[in-house]
Amino acid sequence: MISLLTEPLPDCIEADGRQLPIVTDFRDWVKFILLLGDKTLDDRMKAAMLTEWLLTPQPLTREIVEGLRYFCEAMPLEPDRPEQDAETEPYAKPPVWDWEQDAKYVLGDFRRYYGMDLLRLDYLHWWEFKALFLALPTESRSMERIGLRGTDLSKIKGKEQKKRMAELQRRIALPFQVDEDAIAEVFGGM
16 A cells, blocks of 8 residues: 555556656556457557657567556555455446546546646646546445446335436446456557
8 A cells, every 4th residue: 555645656557677657647547447348459459559658769568568458457445345246246347437437536536635736737746646547536426427337236125216316327338348358458468
């Protein structure tokens, strides 16, 4: 775990026994996530494009891809987050967030709760952005959408409440198509 208050935020990844400088602005990492989800690009094109997050040209290796993934996930910010276990989680769950479709809610929430205009900021480290995003209050539009999309309808008791929640989920649902092979190929198939 990293202490955001006392430790410098990383500007490198460790891969192949070296520290490799990377871009760290939040906009670049939102683009990284969008790149991985882009259905118009094949896995080779995506893998080739991952080198754009390195500040010094490098041939892409498995360790570099893993380092980029680790940085993107910012795991040290969430040490108590359980790893997904294929045996306990036998099916993929629909997404609860989309950085393109939900961008307006992030912009509004950051302005409302933090007084930050994300469109006019010169720079914001990805991990700081992610920490602020995760700290948005539950009543923020972003967290409200995540909460609605992530609600398990089978756990709602009342018939009318369940019907109402199902309608809300339908209205804000995100496209959902699991391509496990593509995800595995980008992150581990090198």
